[in-house]
Amino acid sequence: MKVAILGYGTVGSGVFDVLQENKEIIAKRVGAPIEVKYVLDLREFPGDPVEEVLTHDFQEIINDPEVAILVEVMGGLHPAYEFSKQALLSGRSVCTSNKELVAKHGAELIRIAQEQKCNYLFEASVGGGIPVIRQLIRSITADEVEKVCGILNGTTNYMMTKMREQGAAFDEVLKRAQEKGYAERNPAADIEGHDACRKIAILTSLAYGRQVDYEDIYTEGITEISDVDVAYANKLGMGIKLLGESYRKDGTVYAMVAPKMLYADNPLYPVNGVFNAILIRGNKLDDVMCYGRGAGKLPTASAVVSDVIDAAKHPNVNIPILWEEEKLELGSREAMVNAFFARVPAEEKPKAEAALPIARTVELAEHPEEFAFVTEPMTEGEFARKTAELTVIHMVRVEVK
Numbered sequence: 001m002k003v004a005i006l007g008y009g010t011v012g013s014g015v016f017d018v019l020q021e022n023k024e025i026i027a028k029r030v031g032a033p034i035e036v037k038y039v040l041d042l043r044e045f046p047g048d049p050v051e052e053v054l055t056h057d058f059q060e061i062i063n064d065p066e067v068a069i070l071v072e073v074m075g076g077l078h079p080a081y082e083f084s085k086q087a088l089l090s091g092r093s094v095c096t097s098n099k100e101l102v103a104k105h106g107a108e109l110i111r112i113a114q115e116q117k118c119n120y121l122f123e124a125s126v127g128g129g130i131p132v133i134r135q136l137i138r139s140i141t142a143d144e145v146e147k148v149c150g151i152l153n154g155t156t157n158y159m160m161t162k163m164r165e166q167g168a169a170f171d172e173v174l175k176r177a178q179e180k181g182y183a184e185r186n187p188a189a190d191i192e193g194h195d196a197c198r199k200i201a202i203l204t205s206l207a208y209g210r211q212v213d214y215e216d217i218y219t220e221g222i223t224e225i226s227d228v229d230v231a232y233a234n235k236l237g238m239g240i241k242l243l244g245e246s247y248r249k250d251g252t253v254y255a256m257v258a259p260k261m262l263y264a265d266n267p268l269y270p271v272n273g274v275f276n277a278i279l280i281r282g283n284k285l286d287d288v289m290c291y292g293r294g295a296g297k298l299p300t301a302s303a304v305v306s307d308v309i310d311a312a313k314h315p316n317v318n319i320p321i322l323w324e325e326e327k328l329e330l331g332s333r334e335a336m337v338n339a340f341f342a343r344v345p346a347e348e349k350p351k352a353e354a355a356l357p358i359a360r361t362v363e364l365a366e367h368p369e370e371f372a373f374v375t376e377p378m379t380e381g382e383f384a385r386k387t388a389e390l391t392v393i394h395m396v397r398v399e400v401k
């Protein structure tokens, strides 16, 4: 079984290593050895074992009838989309970690794979090494999905954990995450929440079987979270996590990416460092949580290789995935219900108490100039209207118990 890897970056080189180092057990599981015949990259890698199979020309791969599976780990939309489509149209399976491409064109590429009796598989596109896609499409099949909620970005979870535990500075921990190979090429995608947004778009599309456009999902990153917010959260006995969430209520699907304060008994609360976790609620099953390394070379490569093995075990057989191209319209952000932690100037305390249903207040000795509180649950729209006359220094959403 011959494979071509498109892209020899962090994940691509990890796939190459996993296929070499675990080749015996992989061959036993597949029933035949898997051999990397080509690695496509524009760069040269003098002295690297990849040199022997390196090519700069995609046509060499697509014109080779021996290549049965392509691993697309280039990232970005172009030319990854064109290469993947061409490979699927020629009946080759494609395995990818490219969440941007999966979120944007997943439905179309899945349809082409179905028509061509091959597979478009994307386990590594969400949750790094965690087998969450497989859980959703092959295990949680008897239920209506009520909710998906996860810590979906390893970089930001690593950063927030280090900032909380070690008081480390934002830029310093971001640099460490980049050195560890967790961050995107442009880390703005991590810290501004876009990476988590693509991942919740993929999970929501799979949960409800229709295309969810990530551009429609309200997204906030962690760049506005300060050490003062973290100190208030600690005092409240809560932790702030960047969450990707979607749920269905009265037939409408809602989705959002934003930092949120979680109570200590929430199963996502103790998920620290580069670890991700995804909680899925089925209407019969109740809650299931998947936990593991959300980023990093080898965990992500392991997930990609698990797809290569699946593809190798299903030659000329499509593994069905329900994700139709028809767009799913999301409910409006204004109608989504949360509780809200907010800080206003101390002199606005009476105004805040008159305007909002306040569930509890919290004080920091170092910030007597502020009045900080958590509201009762209300819609985003209501919160915006009721705080219109207040000077909100900062707001962080709080889980509704």
Ligand code: HSE
Pocket (backbone or CB within 6 Å): 125, 127, 128, 152, 153, 154, 155, 156, 182, 183, 184, 190, 195, 294, 295, 296
């Ligand atoms: N930059 C991503 C993260 C990589 O930190 O989670 C895995 O998708």
